Amino acid sequence: MASIQLKDVSAIAQAELFKNLNLSVSNGESVGLIAANGRGKTTLLRFLAGQSEPSSGQIAFSRGARVGYVEQEVEQDQLDQSVYDFVASALSDEQRDYEIWRVDVALAEFQVPEAQYHEPLRKLSGGWRRLIMIARVWLTEPDILLLDEPTNHLDLAKIVQLESWIKQTSAQVPMIVASHDRAFLDNCTNRSLFLRPGISRYFSVPYSEARAALEQEDAAAEKVLIKEQKQAKQLREQAAKLNNVGINSGSDLLQTKAKQLRKRASDIEDNLKDLHKERHGDITLANRGTHAKVIMSFEDVTVCAPNGDKLFSIEKELIYAGDRIVVLAENGAGKTQLIKKVHRAFQSEGSELGIWGTPSTVLGYADQEISQLPVDETPENFILQHKGVGNARCRSLLANIGFEFEKQSKPIGHLSYGQRSRLALLSLRLIEPNFYLLDEPTNHVDIPGREMLEAEIVEKGATAIIVSHDREFARSVGTRYFEIEKRRKRLVEVASPEPFFERMSH
Structure with missing residues (x-):
């Protein structure tokens, strides 16, 4: 039976993405991986695929387990390959000599029309490319499957097809699926992992149930936050009073007690830093209106x-x-x-x-x-072209949608x-x-x-x-x-x- 074990896994890029992540995934489990853009989903999948190493912690697989990883996009230098050659490239030279028939089986499993087998990938829709990428990885007979945004560009019929395939396949092959499609997560995953910079949250239920439970946890944590912030403030006020009295009276004991109160306040404030506040860029629209009916x-x-x-x-x-x-x-x-x-x-x-x-x-x-x-x-030059946008407003607008300063001047x-x-x-x-x-x-x-x-x-x-x-x-x-x-x-x-x-x- 294939399985993945994560122990105290952390990822730090320019900022902390997640830390001390502990997780176990085995047969019958398909885990929905949920986080805002840029918050570590692909980073974690690359750790699991062996493409990069975590900042700290350990990742272990059951003995001999093969990991299949389906990334978000086909590499540019592969787009001119035919569908058949692209999928066949996952086989070894010996396998291509004796087991080339497996390519036909893999493509048929994802209902790729035979008329497309010898078309270059570049000519196909994004949706067909996604399914063909999954077929290519599935051809390698992985024991564990990682899918990064598998529904991008898929139409509804193909999304439903993929949901059915994941539900059927995850009974034998553990899966971790990163997706922003809420209905898709509900329909084909039975576990949910919310990646967070502080403490990530794991639930043994699909997305919607997990989201409701998470919101309850966050509401309770918010109450604790308010209570403890108030307590820390009171401790600092008491410490200031004791310190003043101690100085005026020359009492070392009172000054020591004031120091102890400040230390208790600092400990409370340090613990509060781990409480999660989702950070993401704003999305807003405008409507100038019209008198026309x-x-x-x-x-x-x-x-x-x-x-x-x-x-x-x-x-x-x-x-x-x-x-x-x-x-x-x-x-x-x-x-x-x-x-x-x-x-x-x-x-x-x-x-x-x-x-x-x-x-x-x-x-x-x-x-x-x-x-x-x-x-x-660059994003900066693009937004500056709009009427009424100056340098200061441009930087503010880009910051509001989540663009750090250095990304504002990089090519789009x-x-x-x-x-x-x-x-x-x-x-x-x-x-x-x-x-x-x-x-x-x-x-x-x-x-x-x-x-x-x-x-x-x-x-x-x-x-x-x-x-x-x-x-x-x-x-x-x-x-x-x-x-x-x-x-x-x-x-x-x-x-x-x-x-x-x-x-x-x-």
Whole structure:
């Protein structure tokens, strides 16, 4: 039986990520690894994969255990390999001579179409690359499997497919899964580890139950914090009085007692430093508002694939101010093409037949590849280009979304995808739109960020058309739901997203 044992494992980068982490994982356990962006999830997975060493502590595996680690992205120099060659490269030379058939088995297990076997990875969607990366590692027959953000770029059908595979596979192979997708964690993990700079928290239940228990612990700790802060303050006040009396009376005993009280106060304050306060960058949006009741309309619109093939049609739909429309569809039905078509219509009036937008509309657009960010520029220079932003405000804005000073002057291409997502959302806020067009806005955004983005979209009351495979996000922000019926090739409004989610789960 394969297992992992962690004893007093710590990680310190520029700041402490986690410390004195103790954990045991064995067969039948799939652990959801939860933390904000940049708080140590990938660092811990790399420790477990043997790619780097912890600052302190020990990691032990059951004898002979092989660890499989699926990273977040394919290496750039591998993108020109064919799918088949990429997966086969996990085999030894001897295995490729006699066991090449295992590549077909691994690809079939993740339902990769045979037509893609000899396509270069570069031509495939991010979702297919993710599944192919998992197939490649699974081919090595690991005894323990580590998955870093496995749902990034996956559509809902593939997320559900992966959930089912993890639930089935983790019975024999222990897994640790880092993810920001709350529904995914609930559906395929049975343990939860919240990484924290002070004391990390481990629960033997899935994410939502663990989150509720964690919030209760934090609330109790907050009460203790307030009580002990008050006690430390009182001790210091008493010490000051005793010290003054001791000096005035010449009593060494009173001065010694004052010193003892100060020491007790310091001990209490030192212990309070380990109480956790989540630190993450703010995500805020803007809505300049509009007097128009109708923001845009569709009438006899046809949405096509890049090659010109018809994907679906829209007979007639009106988008009213304040509508938050979530578009539901299977992969390949045309969600992204719809977003791009609406974007083109607002960029150039009359460029897309059948789409009309009110002249007072100010569009905020973000695609799922975050392509609006100039990767060779620095965050500082990018934000300074926005109207009304000077040097001091620029530094403050970037600090508020979690960018330390040194990251503000590094090229955007060197930032993590989570940091890029926050930068893109900051840029949208500075435009002050009244209509948001968002294609997978939660890709790479951590759970605190997703929850802040949900709250901002709802509270600011901006009109929006949103594509998202995050079920909790879609439920939270949507006021109307449009579904692309792939078989009938048409867009229809539905009362709720739940029937679609239910169909995708079977």
